[in-house]
Amino acid sequence: MDMKEKQTMMENIPQTGFFGHPKGLFTLFFTEFWERFSYYGMRAILLYYMYYSIAKGGLGIDQATATSIMAIYGSLLYMSSVIGGWVSDRLLGSSKTVFWGGVLIMIGHLILALPGSIITLFISMVFLILGTGLLKPNISSIVGNLYHESDTRRDSGFSIFYMGINLGALVAPLVVGTLGQQYNFHVGFGVAAIGMVVGLALFVLTKKKTLGVAGTIPTS
Secondary structure (H helix, E strand, C coil): CCHHHHHHHHHHCCCCCECCECCHHHHHHHHHHHHHHHHHHHHHHHHHHHHCCHHHCCCCCCHHHHHHHHHHHHHHHHHCHHHHHHHHHHHHCHHHHHHHHHHHHHHHHHHHHCCCCHHHHHHHHHHHHHHHHHHHHHHHHHHHHCCCCCCCCHHHHHHHHHHHHHHHHHHHHHHHHHHHHHCCHHHHHHHHHHHHHHHHHHHHHHHHHHCCCCCCCCCC
């Protein structure tokens, strides 16, 4: 993105409206809050779902194997950000990449919300890995696009954004974990899916008014 495109983008972004920060920070804060709610909620019960017996609503996988699957899954989640960066830079721009990432995450949680097998577990993980890879690096990138490099609010803006991540991570296990344990795992996964639906809806409904053209232009 050249300086002229950057200047045009900044002029298009409402610069006040969320605790003295650009309005777009509201959209990104709550989108990421709900994405993290869905992720940490799912994660709070996923291991138990894998190794609990079928009679208890789980998949009956050996506990050591289930732990290994979780470790590999976590590693692939972080590695998948490379895909998200490439798709954003070369094809869609950050905003569309975030949207499609959220859609894939939602599908992954919906698959888990339905009674299934080890095969459906792995299918859901593919959706979640790809979706997280698309969404996570790009939503942070859009936060950076809200500010000029010299804007003194930039650091505090990122701090507020990360607060949304931490709040989602704090609340999710309490809500989803409790529902998963008291009712069944699929109810918990369903609530995680609803969290991502809420985040997606908020992103789609508010981004035009709050983000302007931020995140819409591929960088290369």
